[in-house]
Amino acid sequence: LMVWLRRCTHYLFIIVVAVNGTLLTINAGDYIFYTDWARTSFVVFSISQTLMLTVGAVYYLTFTGVPGTATYYALIITVYTWVAKGAWYSLGYPYDFIVTPVWLPSAMLLDLAYWATKRNKHSLILFGGVLVGMSLPLFNMVNLLTVADPLETAFKYPRPTLPPYMTPIEPQVGKFYNSPVALGAGAGAVLAVTMAALGCKLTTWTYRWMAA
Numbered sequence: 001l002m003v004w005l006r007r008c009t010h011y012l013f014i015i016v017v018a019v020n021g022t023l024l025t026i027n028a029g030d031y032i033f034y035t036d037w038a039r040t041s042f043v044v045f046s047i048s049q050t051l052m053l054t055v056g057a058v059y060y061l062t063f064t065g066v067p068g069t070a071t072y073y074a075l076i077i078t079v080y081t082w083v084a085k086g087a088w089y090s091l092g093y094p095y096d097f098i099v100t101p102v103w104l105p106s107a108m109l110l111d112l113a114y115w116a117t118k119r120n121k122h123s124l125i126l127f128g129g130v131l132v133g134m135s136l137p138l139f140n141m142v143n144l145l146t147v148a149d150p151l152e153t154a155f156k157y158p159r160p161t162l163p164p165y166m167t168p169i170e171p172q173v174g175k176f177y178n179s180p181v182a183l184g185a186g187a188g189a190v191l192a193v194t195m196a197a198l199g200c201k202l203t204t205w206t207y208r209w210m211a212a
Contacts, residue, residue: 015076046137046184047191049101053077054132054192057107058124058199063206067115074107096146102139106132121200129196133189137181 056077057070078100085098109131110124117123 042137042141042180043184043187045101046140046180047188049103049140050106050133050136050184050188050192051195053103053106053136054110054129054195055199055202057110057132058128058196059202061110061114062121062124062200062203065119067111067119070107070110070114071104074103078103099140099143101136102142103136105139106136109135125193125196125200129193130189132196133187133192134185137184137188141181 053074057073060073061067061070081098081100085095085100088098089095110128113128113131114120114124117127
């Protein structure tokens with residue numbers, strides 16, 4: 001009975017991580033795409049999504065030991081986010097108020113790194129982390145290119161409680177933000193390796209807890 005309960009607790013944890021990934025998307029993704037700072041804030045959005053995907057997918061992947069579960073995890077948070085997107089749309093917000101990140105291709109690369117190295121977790125951490133970090137901003141730039149004009153949308157759908165620092169202003173692009181994909185990919189590739197290592201460590205701790 002205790003083993004069964006611990007396994008249920010583990011899968012509940014997976015769901016909690018997936019839900020948090022969805023909430024992170026909503027929090028990082030609403031006004032980021034509706035202000036003139038959209039392309040600069042895209043870096044923050046990319047890194048946050050990269051880290052959340054990496055830690056959850058690696059944890060799930062190494063716990064099951066089955067290549068393909070990272071993609072399954074990405075599918076879970078994709079479905080959750082589309083449901084949230086539909087909920088906001090039904091409340092009268094624009095269709096692209098929440099931009100669903102393209103997690104699936106990056107998760108597939110994570111599975112590929114795990115499968116190609118014969119389930120070597122150190123290769124998964126290094127190769128998988130770098131692949132996710134470098135690919136996710138590239139895939140998500142497609143999202144940024146397809147949403148409505150950020151400045152126009154910000155004025156069309158104002159929030160009465162919008163804090164002053166988020167009030168739309170004229171674009172001021174810094175030299176480090178001329179290529180948000182490159183900056184997001186560079187930072188994401190470094191940080192995702194750390195998150196992949198954390199995901200593996202979570203699996204180790206879970207197994208120890210289940211065996212206790």
